[in-house]
Amino acid sequence: MQSLDPTDAYNGLNGSSLSYFNFFTQGDKGNGRASERGCTDCSPPEYVLPGCKDRPLTPLQPIRDDWKPLQCLRVLTMSSWNPPPGNRKMHGDLMYLNVLTMEDKELNITSSTRGFYINQSTAFNFNPKPAVPRSLCHSLVELLSQVSPAFRKNYSMLQKKRVQQHPYERIATSFQLFTWTAPQGDHILDGVRAEETHTSRMGQDEHTAGQSRDWNEELQGSRELPKDSLQERLHRDRSIFKTNSDFACAATRGAVAVVDGNVVPLNPGEAPHLQMFIWNNIFFSLGFDVSEHYSPLGGNAAAHSAAICDLRGVQAYASVDIKGLHTLGTAVIDYRGIRVIAQTIVPGLLEKNQEQSVVYGSNDYGETVYTHPRFLELLNKTCQPLKIQRHQVLDHNNSPVDLCSGIETKGILGNDGRPYILDLLRTTPPDLNMQISVTKEVEEEVPKVCQQFGYPRRSGHRLASLRPELIDAFIQHRYELYVSMVSKGLRELERCPDGQQMAADSAEKSEDENTGLREKKSVIMEACKAVGSVTDSCFDIRFNPDVCSPGISCSHTNTQSQ
Structure with a gap:
């Protein structure tokens, strides 16, 4: 009855989200009426723009006229006489309903195998006989339309408005959206809402009735689909998106049940x-x-922040999409002030100790470090796109161990033969501004204007890392410097008289040609050194994710990724 009410969208229920399609198109769905009315003004209201002093207490979302409540019934609930007794089941009774119409008329309705009819029961007296005059209808809507003129009028208007909605406004969203700017509204009595709240759906899955889904196998199977042709890539992306959407919805329901103690x-x-x-x-x-x-x-x-860092790491490795390297399905849900981390289960991991399953990385923060040739080969392919420096760390025996990721990254071989990586919170390098403690010398270096706003602020943890956008911007800036330095150095060589003479006599003297080539290489080497490239032959900037990590010792003889 409230399908046009945005209450479910504000509360994040049933996959509903706010839509402004009709608001911006003014009801035009491509039939040419927009040109007759002129262009729609989509500029934001003045009270949300900077510099506005008088800000009215109005919601930030646009208000639509068709969001006005259109109520057909006051109450529609299950009757307290449910379930039907055995003798009434033999007569075909299925369930009993209580209805309060807009005319304040109370009705007790019987749903039977023959249809719907009004019985003579009251709140304290059960009488299943049909009321006078008798009226047997095949649908509940037909019966209510006969006894309530307000229902008949409002229900037809409700259906008309619902048909006029664009399909994009009626389809449930794959990822549920929640808004913190919901306006204050009237709390209307709704018995259906109350019953759905207290109805337990634990263990039920709307997509595969009667059995639980193997989320890990579905996610990994979707990623292993072929992607050679355009059609195969489209099919693979649809499968990955659908499985991730279902997993996020199931993880949200499970997190709510976990926090509620169910x-x-x-x-x-x-x-x-x-x-x-x-x-x-x-x-x-x-x-x-x-x-x-x-x-x-x-x-x-730090543990609270590590969940988001791990989620960003999963997204980073999934975007690289290296064949044969698998990550876990991960979702982070904040509910009632508690952060819940939902992950798919690695096949066979629960059957043995995790410390015995780790074949790559460290499970005790650097005390014992493992490496594995299969994980080194796969992770080495991710070093260039993720700008990670292949490096060596020292274990408790001071033995160097090769790593192509942060030491927190763990590699596990599942029983299905797939290599999995988890705990990806060290995918991006740490923010060194958050690694130092706020001392008196540090406070003196901060300008007084910043000190008035409370800076420098002490970070609650040391897991602050650089955003991928900042890393990309930094590398782009260094690349522009590199190109500028190389171009300037080569132009100076061309203007050098000795260089011109060597160019003229290059056909006769091969040693002069080698000299000119060495000078060009020297220009490139100087440019690489100036911008901080890990190699001296080309531009290649990498970051060590384990730098400045407490308790971790990096070897001075790092293995550089070419």
Whole structure:
């Protein structure tokens, strides 16, 4: 009855999201009426622009006239006489409904195998006999239209408005959107909403009824689809998008159930913030420092931030899309002040200890470091697009170990034969501005204008990392400097008389040609050194994600990726 009401969109329910299609097109759906009315003014209102002093208490979203509530019934709920007794089931009774019409008329309706009819029951007296006059209808809408003129009028208007909506406004969104700018509205009595809230749907999956989905196999299978032709790439992208959308929705439902206490934990004897859960083939953990792993980095504050860093790392490696390298399906949900991390399950990981499963990286923050040729080969392909420097770290025996990622990145071989990488929070280099402690000398270096606004501010953790956009902008800037220096150096060689003489006599003296080639190489080497390239023959900037990490020692003889 409230399909045109934006309440569900504001509350983030049933896949509904706010849409302004009709607002900006003024109802025009491509029939040429927009040209008759003129162009639509899409400029923002003045009160949201900078410099406005008088800001009215109005919602930031556009207000549409068709969002006015159009109510057909006051109450429609399940009757307290449900379920039908055995003798009434033999007569075909399926369920009983309570209805309060807009005319304040209470109705008790029987739903049977023959249709819908009004019975003679009251709140405290059960009488299944049909009311007088008798009226048996094949649909509930037909019965309500006969007994309530307001329902008949408003329901027809509701259907008309719903048909006029654009399909984009009626299709549920794949990723649910939540808005924090929802205006204050009237809380209308709705028995259906109350029943749906208290109805348990745990263990149910709308997409595959009767069984749980293997999310990991679906995600990895979608990524392994062929992508040689355009049609294959389109099919692969659709499959990945659909599976990720379903996983995000299932992870959201599971996270809400975990926080509400509707899922039994795997370790019920632990403290609530240390518990872990499995629901619908999804592993759930909370954003707390479980085993004091993040104590050198800030404790719970670092663990809370590590979830988002890990999610960004998964997105980065998924965008590189290296064949044969697999990441876990990951979702981060914040609900009721608790951060929940949802991940797919690596096949066979729960059957053995994780410390025994790690064949690459470190599980104890540098005490024991492993490397594996298969992971080195795959991760080495990601170093160039992700700008990661291949490097060596020292383990507890001071033995150098080759890594092509951050030391926190773990490599696990699943029972399905696939190599998985997880804990990708060190994908981008750390922000060194957040690694130092605020001392008196540091405060004196900050301008007084910044000190008035509370700077320098102390960071709650040491996991702050540089954004990928900043890295791309920095590399682009250094590349422009590199090109400028090389061009300037080559022009100076051409203007040099000795260089002209060598060019003229190059056909006769091969040693002069070699000399000119060495000078050009020298120009390139100087430019590479000036911009910080990891090689001296071409422009190539990489970053070590383990730099300035506490407790980690990097070897001075780094293996550079060519």
